[in-house]
Amino acid sequence: MPLLSCENNLKQLKTLCHAYANRFGGPKSQFPTATGGAFWLTLAHTKPPLVDNTDIFKCPSNPFPSDVDSTDYLGPAGDANSLKPTDILGGCRHETGPNEAVYILIRKDSEVLRLSEKDANPYLSQLKK
Numbered sequence: 001m002p003l004l005s006c007e008n009n010l011k012q013l014k015t016l017c018h019a020y021a022n023r024f025g026g027p028k029s030q031f032p033t034a035t036g037g038a039f040w041l042t043l044a045h046t047k048p049p050l051v052d053n054t055d056i057f058k059c060p061s062n063p064f065p066s067d068v069d070s071t072d073y074l075g076p077a078g079d080a081n082s083l084k085p086t087d088i089l090g091g092c093r094h095e096t097g098p099n100e101a102v103y104i105l106i107r108k109d110s111e112v113l114r115l116s117e118k119d120a121n122p123y124l125s126q127l128k129k
């Protein structure tokens with residue numbers, strides 16, 4: 001079930017954001033300020049490391065996983081610390097047919113949305129590669 005595994009990866013990444021905020025986020029417990037995929041990769045580059053399994057940065061449905069120092073996940077288009085709880089923090093696009101796709105999106109409040117490309121469209125400006 002690639003979609004479910006992908007969703008679980010996003011949830012784990014979201015949990016890591018809180019670990020990051022507690023340990024590295026300073027007095028205001030901030031999330032990383034990087035945008036796009038770099039937002040998630042910040043969580044992979046902490047010293048000491050927050051995570052030993054870097055597989056969670058890869059979508060399980062990607063048939064050509066790239067090197068460890070990249071991620072398949074879209075990240076926030078702007079500083080995640082200024083997002084509202086219902087804003088989208090990250091996501092992943094899954095091709096389901098020639099002209100069809102499903103997006104898995106995770107909100108800042110950890111709610112996961114599974115939307116068709118058409119329904120996801122209004123949210124996509126909140127995301128960056």
Ligand SMILES: [Zn+2]
Nearest residue numbers: 006059060092
């Ligand atoms: Zn995915």
